[in-house]
Amino acid sequence: MKMKTSKAVALTVVGILLSIYILFPFVLVVINSFKTQAAIVQNPISAAGASFKQFATNLSSVINNKNFVFWHAFGSSAVVTVISLVLLAVFGGMAAWVICRNKTKWSTAIYMVFISSMIIPFQVVMLPLIATFREVGKFVGLGMNGTLPGLIFAYCGFGGAMTVFILTGFIKGIPYELEEAAAIDGCSPEGTFFRIIFPLLKPTIVTVTILNGMWIWNDYLLPSILLGQSNPNKTLPVAVQAFVGSFVKSWDLILTAALLAMIPMILVFLLAQKHIMDGMVQGAIK
Amino acid sequence: MNEINSGKKILSLVLLIAGVVLMIAALWMDFTKTYLVINLGSTKLAFRGMFLVLGALFVLAGLYYIPTVLHHRAIINFIFLFPLLFTFAVTVIIPMFVGFFYSFTDWNGVSFSRMVGFENYAAMFKEPAFIWSLLLTILFVVVNMILVNLVAFLLALLCTTKLKGVGFFRAAYFLPNLIGGIVLGYIWQFIFSNVLTTILNSPYSALANTNTAFMAIIVVYIWQYAGYIMLIYVNGLATVPKDVLEAAQIDGANEIKTLFQIKIPMIAATFTICTFLTLTSAFKQFDVNLALTNGVGTVRNFMGSRLSNGTQMIALNIYNTAFARDQYGYAQAKAILFFIILACVSLIQVRISNKREVEM
Numbered sequence: 001m002k003m004k005t006s007k008a009v010a011l012t013v014v015g016i017l018l019s020i021y022i023l024f025p026f027v028l029v030v031i032n033s034f035k036t037q038a039a040i041v042q043n044p045i046s047a048a049g050a051s052f053k054q055f056a057t058n059l060s061s062v063i064n065n066k067n068f069v070f071w072h073a074f075g076s077s078a079v080v081t082v083i084s085l086v087l088l089a090v091f092g093g094m095a096a097w098v099i100c101r102n103k104t105k106w107s108t109a110i111y112m113v114f115i116s117s118m119i120i121p122f123q124v125v126m127l128p129l130i131a132t133f134r135e136v137g138k139f140v141g142l143g144m145n146g147t148l149p150g151l152i153f154a155y156c157g158f159g160g161a162m163t164v165f166i167l168t169g170f171i172k173g174i175p176y177e178l179e180e181a182a183a184i185d186g187c188s189p190e191g192t193f194f195r196i197i198f199p200l201l202k203p204t205i206v207t208v209t210i211l212n213g214m215w216i217w218n219d220y221l222l223p224s225i226l227l228g229q230s231n232p233n234k235t236l237p238v239a240v241q242a243f244v245g246s247f248v249k250s251w252d253l254i255l256t257a258a259l260l261a262m263i264p265m266i267l268v269f270l271l272a273q274k275h276i277m278d279g280m281v282q283g284a285i286k
Numbered sequence: 287m288n289e290i291n292s293g294k295k296i297l298s299l300v301l302l303i304a305g306v307v308l309m310i311a312a313l314w315m316d317f318t319k320t321y322l323v324i325n326l327g328s329t330k331l332a333f334r335g336m337f338l339v340l341g342a343l344f345v346l347a348g349l350y351y352i353p354t355v356l357h358h359r360a361i362i363n364f365i366f367l368f369p370l371l372f373t374f375a376v377t378v379i380i381p382m383f384v385g386f387f388y389s390f391t392d393w394n395g396v397s398f399s400r401m402v403g404f405e406n407y408a409a410m411f412k413e414p415a416f417i418w419s420l421l422l423t424i425l426f427v428v429v430n431m432i433l434v435n436l437v438a439f440l441l442a443l444l445c446t447t448k449l450k451g452v453g454f455f456r457a458a459y460f461l462p463n464l465i466g467g468i469v470l471g472y473i474w475q476f477i478f479s480n481v482l483t484t485i486l487n488s489p490y491s492a493l494a495n496t497n498t499a500f501m502a503i504i505v506v507y508i509w510q511y512a513g514y515i516m517l518i519y520v521n522g523l524a525t526v527p528k529d530v531l532e533a534a535q536i537d538g539a540n541e542i543k544t545l546f547q548i549k550i551p552m553i554a555a556t557f558t559i560c561t562f563l564t565l566t567s568a569f570k571q572f573d574v575n576l577a578l579t580n581g582v583g584t585v586r587n588f589m590g591s592r593l594s595n596g597t598q599m600i601a602l603n604i605y606n607t608a609f610a611r612d613q614y615g616y617a618q619a620k621a622i623l624f625f626i627i628l629a630c631v632s633l634i635q636v637r638i639s640n641k642r643e644v645e646m
Binding site: 008011012014015016018019022023025026028029032040041043044045087091092094095097098099102110113114117119120121122123124125126127128129130131132133136140142153154156157158160161164188189190193214217218219220221225236237240241244251254255258261262265266269273276277280281284285 | 334335336338339358359362363366367369370371373374375376377378379380381382384385388395396441444447449450451452454455456457458459460461462463464465466467468469470472473474476477480481484485509513514517518520521559563566569570572573576577601604605608609614617618621622624625628629632
């Protein structure tokens with residue numbers, strides 16, 4: 001299947017043009033965060049007026065802004081994402097294993113509830129969620145609304161269904177003989193899971209973690225209603241929203257803030273590009 | 287062996303008793319309103335919540351150490367399922383039922399004074415702004431289902447050729463999908479209101495007019511989502527067996543014929559997945575809508591009234607009904623309707639696609 005050279009050249013040109021179109025907004029963000037507001041308004045496309053000194057000025061005014069508080073927001077996002085992902089992987093693996101290896105009425109019912117809940121849009125549970133969290137928090141005596149543990153708790157609840165769904169599909173393919181052999185050798189059920197099944201789950205855990213991670217890191221609605229715009233522990237997307245709300249048209253600062261919010265994700269992508277792209281596809285196909 | 291067992295027995299008993307005592311103490315404090323609080327200067331340490339959580343953990347640990355061979359597996363199953371089921375119940379199941387109930391009341395977010403029956407549901411269909419949002423969402427979904435899939439499929443065809451740099455193209459096209467809708471929305475707001483006006487040398491931003499603003503949302507959505515759908519198509523196209531393609535070539539099929547008569551029918555399942563994904567995600571579109579236009583836009587005459595929410599889609603409409611207008615019960619009723627529509631549409635879509643896959 002050799003292609004004619006002229007055709008290959010034409011297709012390559014199309015591909016490059018499309019890449020330019022798709023990457024253009026990112027380039028604009030980078031260029032303009034090196035400029036002053038006046039220079040941006042004058043000509044947003046050219047690099048005229050861009051300097052590292054201006055970038056440093058923009059950067060420091062964004063990072064020290066009291067509505068944005070970049071490092072704090074970054075820390076909150078990182079803590080929430082990492083802890084939620086670890087808990088989802090461990091708890092999800094445990095639940096999926098139990099559901100998969102016990103073919104009783106109960107486990108099938110639980111599995112069906114998990115699957116059917118995946119179609120529920122967030123808007124349906126959004127408002128009663130605040131009320132439920134408030135009541136549960138009052139009853140238990142722990143703050144659930146407005147705290148990071150409450151947010152992590154919510155992510156475990158919302159991410160659980162998809163995690164269990166994907167992991168169950170994988171555990172089904174692990175031969176049961178492995179577990180029987182372990183049991184004969186005197187391994188307890190919990191030991192069987194943590195020593196044999198969980199290590200085997202690793203590739204699927206990576207997929208699940210990527211899917212959940214992209215969702216949790218970029219999620220705006222859940223943290224914005226659970227934490228609130230003025231919460232000191234707000235996550236990055238909420239911080240960007242709060243920051244832009246306070247500066248109506250200061251594009252120099254807004255674009256610098258956008259750049260700061262994008263960099264972590266792009267760095268992760270550059271490091272684990274293949275894993276992320278494969279993970280997104282695997283998650284969708286299952 | 288016996289010694290270990292008796293040790294385990296005592297440990298399990300102690301843990302179970304401690305757990306139950308702690309939980310009862312916490313509940314007792316809850317009902318009698320005696321809050322054990324220790325003042326530590328500026329921060330107060332409340333023990334009630336800690337007691338309850340510690341109690342629950344102790345009970346679970348006690349269950350784990352019960353020295354039984356017969357029921358050990360069942361206990362482990364319970365402990366393994368408990369964390370996820372508990373969070374799932376509190377965040378999804380309970381709010382789902384509570385929300386269904388609240389949609390029949392005049393709930394204001396904190397309390398409700400009376401049941402209103404189907405009043406909330408009836409009111410929706412008399413509110414022009416809501417009908418507009420609903421119709422706009424449906425239009426958005428239909429347009430995007432076609433355009434995103436078309437663009438993504440063409441990109442996938444480009445990315446499965448044997449060009450140099452295909453890997454780079456894939457990564458570049460996928461990149462926008464990594465960034466959250468809020469940040470993207472603001473970047474594109476800048477592009478539409480500053481960059482494009484400079485390039486086209488026009489004083490008007492596309493976002494200032496309702497029609498063009500709606501198209502702007504579509505453009506941004508395709509830009510963000512097509513790369514992801516493309517990856518799924520690329521994956522699907524890679525599953526088409528090489529020998530089939532070679533056989534077609536030998537039989538003299540040209541590229542277009544190969545595409546329509548072999549490749550597309552063979553990846554019908556991929557089309558089902560992609561339409562389902564675009565359908566559900568376009569229906570739930572919120573972040574870009576909020577950041578790009580915030581739903582603003584004038585509609586001069588719709589059902590006899592002037593609207594100011596020309597680009598507001600249903601998810602944003604529900605959000606604003608609750609948080610800007612404080613009509614929580616009403617917003618909840620809208621959300622239930624939204625859920626019913628989404629569930630019906632996705633079921634129909636899956637049905638139709640499955641049927642067609644069989645026919646092919």
